[in-house]
Amino acid sequence: DCGTANGAATITVHTLDVIGPLEVCLVDEADLTATFTTSGGNWTYTGPIGAIATFSNEQDATPSVSVDVPGAYQFVFTDDVCSMQRTWNVAFTPAPTIEVSMDTNRICLEGEITLSYQVNTDIYDQLQWDQYAEESDTLVLPGTDSLTYSAFDTLFHVSATITNFCGTATDEVAYQVIDCNLDIPNVFNPDSDVPENAYFNIVALGLHAGNNVKIFDRWGRKCYDVDNYHLNPWDGGKESDGVYFWMLERPGYEAESGYVHLVHGAGN
The missing domain is CATH 2.60.40 (Immunoglobulin-like)
Structure with missing residues (x-):
């Protein structure tokens, strides 16, 4: 806060406050609000290296802001009388994407296959594995990233789904369980x-x-x-x-x- 004196009797105390959302989807805009008692001010920002934030109006008390890359941004409003500053931090989060891969597309009876996944953000609520077979059979899920089957000549589908407040993404892979025992003629x-x-x-x-x-x-x-x-x-x-x-x-x-x-x- 700062103040100005008018003669010896009048003192004006200026105040400044800013507010906005804490999290915003990357495709959306963040609506910021600066409340101040001076005549105006200006918005600036810091963010990820190379990132660009675009204000609807940098001198507006209530601008909308969009960014081109996800990450954490700090928005700063500086008033034009006392040079007071207030900051507001916003995390811009992308809609999730996920890609599932596996170490083989066929496994032997009682064998084990390892699944892995890549996501575009570490901000998501949960990772959910699901599986189904084209023929009825029993699947055992011993861990988060590996699946063990007891089946023969059956095509299995496994999908992984992640969700955050910006959306849901799913990817699926399929592979076959086969009999690997050898048949050697005499x-x-x-x-x-x-x-x-x-x-x-x-x-x-x-x-x-x-x-x-x-x-x-x-x-x-x-x-x-x-x-x-x-x-x-x-x-x-x-x-x-x-x-x-x-x-x-x-x-x-x-x-x-x-x-x-x-x-x-x-x-x-």
């Missing part, structure tokens, strides 16, 4: 009319990237050795009929081995 026929029987075809091995298969004849000679075997399964090459020994390695599992019969001839 015989194959390179002359078969059925394409999948014409190779030493290990069913579901494609779900285990980084695998390696080695094949040996009865004398221990290596006949075949390839990484990511599911992309190049063995067709027998120029090997003769007989029993062959195979070894399989895949990430996260113990090595496996067994025997397969190579039999040429018409038919299946």
